[in-house]
Every structure is written in C-alpha cells, then in structure tokens.
Amino acid sequence: MASLTVNGKAYTIDVEPDTPLLWVLRDNLGLTGTKYGCGIGQCGSCTVHIDGVATRSCSVPVGSIEGQKIVTIEGLAKGDVLHKVQKAWIEHDVPQCGYCQSGMIMAVAALLKDKPQPTDAEINSEITNICRCGTFQQVRQAIHAAAKA
Amino acid sequence: MPGLSRRAFLVTSAAVSGGLSVGFPLAFAAGRERAAETAAGVEIDAWVVVRPDETVVVRIARSEMGQGTLTGLAQLVAEELECDWSKVTTEYPTPGQNVARDRVWGNFSTGGSRGIRESHLYVRQGGAAAREMLVRAAAEGWKAPVTECRVSKGVITHQPTGRKTTYGKVAAAAAKLQPPKEVALKDPKDWTIAGQGLKRLDTAPKVTGKQIYGIDLALPGMLVAAIRDCPVIGGKIKSFDATKIAGMPGVKRVVPVDDSGVAVIADTFWHAKTAIDALPVVWDEGPGATVSSASIATLLAEGLTAQEAYVGNKAGDAAAAIAGAAKTVEAVYSYPYQSHATMEPMNATALYTPDKCEVWAPTQNGEAALATAAEAAELPVSKCDVYKMLLGGGFGRRGRSDYVRQVVLIAKQMPGTPIKLIWTREQDMTHDAYHPISQCKLTGGLDAEGRLVALKMRLSGQSILASLAPQSLQNGMDPVVFQGLNAGGAESAFGYEIPNLLIDHAMRNTHITAGFWRGVNTNHNAIYVECFIDELAHASGQDPLEFRRKMLKPRHLEVLNAVAERAGYGKAPPGRHHGLAQIMGFGSYVAACSEVSVGPDGKVTIHKIVAATNPGYAVNPAQIERQVAGSFVYGLSAMLYGQCTVKDGAIEQTNFDTYTVLHMDEMPEVEALILPTGGFWGGVGEPTIAVAAPSVLNAVFQATGKRIRAIPLAQHDLKSA
Ligand code: FES
Numbered sequence: 001m002a003s004l005t006v007n008g009k010a011y012t013i014d015v016e017p018d019t020p021l022l023w024v025l026r027d028n029l030g031l032t033g034t035k036y037g038c039g040i041g042q043c044g045s046c047t048v049h050i051d052g053v054a055t056r057s058c059s060v061p062v063g064s065i066e067g068q069k070i071v072t073i074e075g076l077a078k079g080d081v082l083h084k085v086q087k088a089w090i091e092h093d094v095p096q097c098g099y100c101q102s103g104m105i106m107a108v109a110a111l112l113k114d115k116p117q118p119t120d121a122e123i124n125s126e127i128t129n130i131c132r133c134g135t136f137q138q139v140r141q142a143i144h145a146a147a148k149a
Numbered sequence: 150m151p152g153l154s155r156r157a158f159l160v161t162s163a164a165v166s167g168g169l170s171v172g173f174p175l176a177f178a179a180g181r182e183r184a185a186e187t188a189a190g191v192e193i194d195a196w197v198v199v200r201p202d203e204t205v206v207v208r209i210a211r212s213e214m215g216q217g218t219l220t221g222l223a224q225l226v227a228e229e230l231e232c233d234w235s236k237v238t239t240e241y242p243t244p245g246q247n248v249a250r251d252r253v254w255g256n257f258s259t260g261g262s263r264g265i266r267e268s269h270l271y272v273r274q275g276g277a278a279a280r281e282m283l284v285r286a287a288a289e290g291w292k293a294p295v296t297e298c299r300v301s302k303g304v305i306t307h308q309p310t311g312r313k314t315t316y317g318k319v320a321a322a323a324a325k326l327q328p329p330k331e332v333a334l335k336d337p338k339d340w341t342i343a344g345q346g347l348k349r350l351d352t353a354p355k356v357t358g359k360q361i362y363g364i365d366l367a368l369p370g371m372l373v374a375a376i377r378d379c380p381v382i383g384g385k386i387k388s389f390d391a392t393k394i395a396g397m398p399g400v401k402r403v404v405p406v407d408d409s410g411v412a413v414i415a416d417t418f419w420h421a422k423t424a425i426d427a428l429p430v431v432w433d434e435g436p437g438a439t440v441s442s443a444s445i446a447t448l449l450a451e452g453l454t455a456q457e458a459y460v461g462n463k464a465g466d467a468a469a470a471i472a473g474a475a476k477t478v479e480a481v482y483s484y485p486y487q488s489h490a491t492m493e494p495m496n497a498t499a500l501y502t503p504d505k506c507e508v509w510a511p512t513q514n515g516e517a518a519l520a521t522a523a524e525a526a527e528l529p530v531s532k533c534d535v536y537k538m539l540l541g542g543g544f545g546r547r548g549r550s551d552y553v554r555q556v557v558l559i560a561k562q563m564p565g566t567p568i569k570l571i572w573t574r575e576q577d578m579t580h581d582a583y584h585p586i587s588q589c590k591l592t593g594g595l596d597a598e599g600r601l602v603a604l605k606m607r608l609s610g611q612s613i614l615a616s617l618a619p620q621s622l623q624n625g626m627d628p629v630v631f632q633g634l635n636a637g638g639a640e641s642a643f644g645y646e647i648p649n650l651l652i653d654h655a656m657r658n659t660h661i662t663a664g665f666w667r668g669v670n671t672n673h674n675a676i677y678v679e680c681f682i683d684e685l686a687h688a689s690g691q692d693p694l695e696f697r698r699k700m701l702k703p704r705h706l707e708v709l710n711a712v713a714e715r716a717g718y719g720k721a722p723p724g725r726h727h728g729l730a731q732i733m734g735f736g737s738y739v740a741a742c743s744e745v746s747v748g749p750d751g752k753v754t755i756h757k758i759v760a761a762t763n764p765g766y767a768v769n770p771a772q773i774e775r776q777v778a779g780s781f782v783y784g785l786s787a788m789l790y791g792q793c794t795v796k797d798g799a800i801e802q803t804n805f806d807t808y809t810v811l812h813m814d815e816m817p818e819v820e821a822l823i824l825p826t827g828g829f830w831g832g833v834g835e836p837t838i839a840v841a842a843p844s845v846l847n848a849v850f851q852a853t854g855k856r857i858r859a860i861p862l863a864q865h866d867l868k869s870a
C-alpha cells in the first residue's frame with residue numbers, strides 16, 4: 001500500500017513499496033505523460049516534481065515518498081492555462097517526436113523556479129535530459145523565452 | 150490482397166525498406182465507391198475529407214516520428230486544395246484500408262527521407278482533384294460555369310454575382326462527382342502554404358502529456374508483457390523455469406516467443422519486468438557466441454586487401470595512375486556499430502482472436518507491420534490490421550517489425566486478451582538493427598602540381614540489405630553501401646571529378662543485425678571521403694577549401710561555397726578552427742563548416758556549425774532547420790561517443806550509462822542554410838547529418854594536427870603533447 005498526492009489528488013494504491021514511482025504513475029494511475037526512457041536515472045524522460053524538486057521518477061521507490069506532493073506533466077498547467085514553459089514550447093515549436101518533452105518541460109519548470117533568469121551555463125549544468133531527436137537548440141531558445149515571460 | 154500476391158507484397162515492403170524506389174500505379178480516386186458521408190465528414194478523394202464545420206482532414210500515409218512529415222505533407226495537400234490552413238487536421242488511414250483500396254495511398258514506408266520527396270506529386274494531385282470537385286459542385290449548384298468560380302481558403306465565390314459558399318456546404322455534392330482525369334499543379338513559386346515555415350500541427354498534446362504513444366496505449370482488459378530474447382543474435386532458448394516466478398506479484402503467464410525468447414505476461418509492466426528479470430533461462434547461444442569486436446575487426450581488415458570486391462564507381466585506371474603519381478597518400482578509417490536508441494523503446498500491442506488480429510504499433514512501415522502481423526497470426530491480411538501510433542523516435546529502427554511479430558506471437562497464446570509488449574531499454578539496445586560497422590582503406594595519387602589524379606577507396610564491412618532484405622541484393626552486391634559515392638544519379642552521387650577512380654566494397658557480414666540508422670551509409674562514407682580529402686589537401690600543401698573547389702561538381706560546390714562564406718571560413722576567432730565537409734545523400738546536396746576548439750586537456754568544444762542543404766524544394770524551412778540541428782545531435786553523439794561493441798557474441802552496451810549521447814551542454818550553435826534551387830526533390834530528414842562528423846574531425850585536425858580515423862573520438866587522447 002502506498003499513499004500519495006499526485007496533481008493535488010490523494011491516492012491509496014495497492015502496490016509493493018519498492019515499485020518505482022514512474023510505474024505507479026503510468027500503470028496504476030494511468031498518468032502516461034511521464035515517460036520511460038532508461039529506468040536508471042540517465043535520461044530524464046520520467047522527470048516529475050516531488051515537493052517542487054525535479055526528480056527522475058524511475059529511481060524513486062513509491063514507498064519512500066509518503067506524504068510528499070507530486071506534480072506530473074498532466075498537473076503542470078493551472079486548469080486550461082498552460083505553464084509558461086509549455087507556452088514557450090508551443091511558441092518555439094520545440095517538440096519533434098515529443099517523447100522526451102514531458103521530462104524536459106518538468107526539468108525546465110523546476111529550473112526556472114530556482115533560477116528565474118538562467119544563464120546558458122546554468123542551463124547546461126541543470127538540464128541534463130536526453131533528447132534523441134536533438135531539440136536542444138530550440139529548448140535553449142524556449143527556456144530563455146519562458147524566462148522573459 | 151487485390152492485385153498483389155502476398156509474397157510480392159512482402160518482397161515489395163522489404164525492397165522499399167531497403168531504400169530502393171518502387172513504382173506504384175496511383176489513382177487518387179481508387180476505391181472511392183466506398184466513400185460515404187459520416188459524422189466524421191465527407192471523403193472527397195482519398196486524401197481529403199471535409200467536415201460540415203469546415204474542418205479539412207488530410208489523410209497522411211507516412212509515419213510521423215518527429216521529423217515533421219505529417220505537417221509537410223498536409224501543407225502540400227492544403228496548398229493545392231486552397232483550404233484554410235487553420236482548419237486543417239490530419240488522420241492516418243490504416244495499412245489494412247490501403248490494401249483493401251488497391252493501395253490508393255501508395256507507399257506507407259517512412260524511411261530514406263522519402264516521405265515528402267516520393268509522395269509530393271500524388272498528394273498534391275489529391276489536393277488539386279478535391280479542389281476541382283468542390284468547386285465544380287458549387288458551380289453546378291449555381292448552374293454557373295466552373296470558370297466563373299474562384300476559391301480561397303475554402304470559400305468559393307461566383308465572381309459575376311458575388312455569391313459565396315464553402316467547402317463544408319458543398320462537400321456532400323462534390324463527393325458524388327467523378328474525379329478529374331488530370332489536374333494541373335501550381336508552380337512552387339506561387340505556393341502560400343507549402344514552402345512556408347509553418348508550425349507543426351502536432352505540438353499541443355506533446356507539451357501537456359496528453360499525447361498517446363504506443364507505449365501509453367491502454368485497452369480494456371489489457372495485460373502487459375516484458376520479453377527476454379537470447380543476448381546472442383541467432384541463439385535459442387534451451388529451457389526456462391517458469392515455476393521460479395509463478396508466485397510473483399501480477400504474473401499471469403510465461404510464454405515462449407519463437408525459439409529465441411520468452412515473455413512474462415502480467416498485470417503491469419513493472420510486474421512483468423521484475424518477473425522476467427528473475428526468470429532462470431538457459432540459452433543455446435549458437436555460433437555467434439565466439440564473435441567479438443576484435444574478431445570482427447580482423448574480418449574487416451582482411452576485406453581491405455581482398456581480391457574480390459563489388460565495384461560501385463570506376464573511372465580510368467586508378468591503380469596505374471597511383472603507381473605513376475608524384476605523391477601517394479594512404480589511410481585506413483573505421484566506423485563502429487551504433488544503436489538507434491529511440492527515446493521510446495520498442496513496443497506494440499496486439500489483440501488476437503482466431504479470426505482477427507489487430508495491432509497497435511509505432512511503426513515506420515505500416516504495411517510491413519501488417520504483413521508481419523498476418524504471418525505471425527497465421528491469418529489472411531484481410532483479417533488483420535495495424536493502427537499506427539505516434540512514434541517516440543524512429544531513425545530507421547521502426548522500419549523493422551520484429552517487435553510486431555513478437556507481440557502477435559505472445560497475444561496468440563492468450564486469445565481475446567489485448568497484450569502490450571514493452572521492451573526494456575536493455576532489450577532494446579541489445580536487440581537493435583545497428584548502424585553497420587565498416588573499415589575503409591583510401592589511397593590517393595597526386596601529380597607534381599598537387600592535383601588529385603587518382604583515388605582508390607576500398608570499403609570493407611557489413612551490408613544492411615544482407616541483414617534485412619537479402620532479396621534486394623543485386624547479384625550479391627548491396628548498392629546502398631555506395632551512398633554518396635555513386636558515379637551519378639539523382640540519389641547520392643560522388644561529388645568529385647577525379648580522372649582515375651575506383652570505389653569498391655568487400656562485403657563482410659557478421660551475425661549482428663545491421664539496419665538503417667538515420668543517414669545510413671552516408672555517415673561513414675562522408676567521414677572516409679571528406680577526412681581523406683582533407684588529408685590529401687594537407688599532404689599537398691593546399692587549403693582544404695581550394696583543394697575541393699578544383700574538383701567539385703557544380704551543385705556540390707554551391708553548398709560548400711555557401712557554408713564557407715557564411716561561416717567566414719579561414720577566419721575563425723583566435724583559438725578556434727574551421728573544418729569542412731560536403732556530400733550528396735537522399736537526393737539532396739549538403740555541406741558544413743564547423744568551428745571547433747580543443748583545450749590543452751584534449752577537450753573538444755564544437756562552437757558552431759553552419760550547414761547548407763539544397764533539397765530542391767523546401768516544403769517547410771522551419772522544420773528543415775530543426776531536422777538539420779536535431780540530426781547533428783544524433784550524428785555527433787555517434788562520432789563523439791557512440792560504439793556498440795561485441796563480447797562473446799552479444800552487444801555490451803545496454804543503456805545510456807554505457808552508450809553515451811550528446812547532451813545540452815555540448816550542443817553547438819547550428820545555423821542551417823536552406824538553399825533550394827528547384828528542379829529536383831531531395832530529402833531533408835537525413836542528408837545533412839553526414840557532414841557534421843567529418844567537418845568537426847577536420848577542424849579537430851586543424852586544431853591539433855591529429856587525424857582521427859577511428860570513430861568514436863572519445864577513445865582518442867587529444868591532450869597537447
Ligand atoms: S526513465 Fe527515468 S531517467 Fe530515464
């Protein structure tokens with residue numbers, strides 16, 4: 001059994017406590033916006049916010065986060081109002097296949113909370129998500145645009 | 150299957166995935182007696198559906214995998230249709246519908262950068278025919294001559310009277326008309342939708358998490374499978390002990406998959422994966438188990454001097470000219486296996502019953518997936534269908550249907566239950582169809598004036614066609630290995646005029662599956678040719694740009710000159726160095742100038758790459774720019790870090806911790822020059838990738854004096870002495 005709060009809703013789920021949060025989100029809660037890319041904390045596709053901190057959910061056992069607040073890509077917008085990062089992503093036509101972008105957007109949203117005007121160097125050290133389509137150039141432009149928004 | 154035997158269908162699909170062009174009889178109205186007015190709208194012709202609310206649905210046969218083909222193809226249809234772009238949406242017909250309708254949508258296969266260049270004509274005709282029918286329907290309604298009617302943005306005006314109607318209103322009447330026999334297409338100069346850097350049509354759900362990829366699919370009652378396939382390709386399962394995992398949470402069944410794999414079916418992926426990891430399996434690894442990277446290197450090295458080789462391009466007498474040259478230069482290069490590592494691992498879902506098999510698959514080749522599903526289900530094609538899901542990356546990997554076969558074989562063992570098969574990243578990386586491995590020995594002969602009078606280029610390595618489509622070999626030869634090296638032609642011609650030339654290929658295959666990997670054989674061919682040309686320039690004391698200019702054919706030279714000028718070639722800021730490369734691939738001419746610095750510690754920084762692409766026509770320049778920059782991440786990841794090595798017959802790299810890729814911090818600024826000259830249609834998803842690696846390597850030489858001939862760069866020490 002695990003109790004957790006995801007996107008403002010409380011859930012009690014019947015799973016083994018060592019199940020990675022990623023698979024609880026995807027398989028048990030049907031929140032498939034959070035993606036599986038590597039399962040070992042390397043790619044960032046599975047990034048969510050846990051108590052506001054960008055975290056790779058494939059590497060977090062669900063039993064270790066009792067009571068913490070989880071926000072996934074599905075919970076980033078406020079109702080119909082997209083988060084400024086999502087808006088910048090649309091404005092700059094960032095996604096190609098889009099598979100990595102949930103994690104990318106969640107990582108960037110957390111970065112902008114900590115560092116509202118990140119430098120290129122800060123972007124480089126903080127945004128370590130893998131994108132095999134290679135959208136990094138658009139990602140960088142869109143981060144700067146979101147920072148100004 | 151009407152008009153096409155099953156066998157022929159399979160062969161055709163394979164030939165197409167082999168990058169060979171196959172002609173199809175096309176009739177955009179074929180089978181339109183099946184058209185019907187439904188809530189989903191009225192089908193005007195196979196490509197265009199109009200809804201009462203004026204929404205225009207453009208049918209897309211090719212697969213969208215991030216490359217933007219969906220948006221580009223829709224632009225081409227919309228251009229001729231004269232509809233309102235803001236009301237355009239898209240849908241995929243299924244491969245089964247295509248077969249049932251005499252392949253009215255042509256080829257579904259999406260690879261070789263062919264999505265737009267090989268279907269632009271018939272999709273534009275489809276748009277133009279629908280426009281004519283819609284306008285004619287309006288004219289008939291007004292009892293006015295068609296010539297008095299004009300259309301703009303889906304609004305039809307009878308000019309003499311000013312009466313107006315819309316596509317949505319006349320759609321039902323238009324659908325009943327005979328389609329025109331011939332249609333005139335616009336001159337691309339007059340395009341207003343095509344040719345523009347429009348935003349993609351498919352972005353919004355990708356930023357909210359709402360986009361459903363194959364891996365996200367949920368069907369009522371669905372179970373999830375995880376698979377373990379023999380780590381050595383060609384090996385088999387000897388035995389597995391299902392009792393050891395029978396009590397594990399969520400496990401429903403443990404089933405064999407062909408003779409080489411075993412799958413666990415469970416209620417969730419995590420349960421299936423946990424159980425398959427714990428399953429004791431005994432393998433019979435087969436003869437591949439003795440193969441290693443070292444043994445493959447030896448095999449390829451032997452090919453470099455072997456007597457027999459397939460000749461791809463020949464002029465004059467290279468051997469004699471080299472023997473008589475004032476100066477000769479020789480070098481051996483190599484390129485390793487690379488994994489596709491699409492961000493979304495392979496997956497597919499199947500629902501099998503004894504008289505029907507449905508598959509949901511992210512696939513680059515819907516029809517091949519359908520043929521594979523039918524074969525695995527042992528059902529006629531007419532009782533199967535494939536629903537294409539958005540791909541979380543393709544890059545060539547998803548043209549192969551191995552995972553489709555597996556999911557059908559698994560689902561067959563639980564009839565009536567939908568099964569979603571998801572490969573772990575580890576399964577994915579160790580069961581890829583890898584970028585082929587090769588070595589290349591080059592010999593150049595220079596005369597006393599420093600002119601290149603002869604070039605011999607011996608490729609030795611693996612053939613993709615031999616792995617994936619052996620029936621497409623031509624008398625044993627794989628013509629695709631000569632991408633960028635051909636004597637001429639519209640696809641991938643060699644750029645240099647050299648009086649004495651011999652380019653040949655000693656095919657050396659291994660048990661490792663070779664596959665189409667974005668850029669395919671141009672990735673290594675561009676390195677071999679463009680780095681060696683650089684070596685020859687330096688050996689003869691000439692500037693690499695001037696040296697190339699003397700030999701390049703005009704179209705090749707145009708793009709090279711463009712990047713040299715734009716980048717300020719030869720005038721790099723202090724501490725930085727320029728490198729050049731050019732090639733022709735996938736019907737397009739491309740070149741790059743890279744600006745690189747190398748620190749005293751050997752750290753390579755790629756500051757900027759100016760890249761030029763001449764694809765003939767540019768349907769969406771903004772998306773082409775993204776393809777160029779994105780493909781550089783893929784190509785440079787391979788050149789800097791990528792290699793899949795073989796130990797005891799198995800691929801050693803299993804995940805992104807051992808298969809390193811380029812991240813944000815190493816992304817160079819990419820300036821893409823889109824220089825369409827018209828007159829031909831080239832691809833854009835792949836051609837430019839090939840010039841990133843050699844231009845960087847040539848700049849590294851400028852910076853260090855060290856010539857990197859074995860990829861990846863990371864294995865070389867570039868520290869200052
Ligand atoms: S899936 Fe979690 S970091 Fe890759």
Ligand code: FES
Pocket residue numbers: 095096097098099100101130131132133134135215492541542
């Ligand atoms: S957009 Fe495809 S992996 Fe990032």
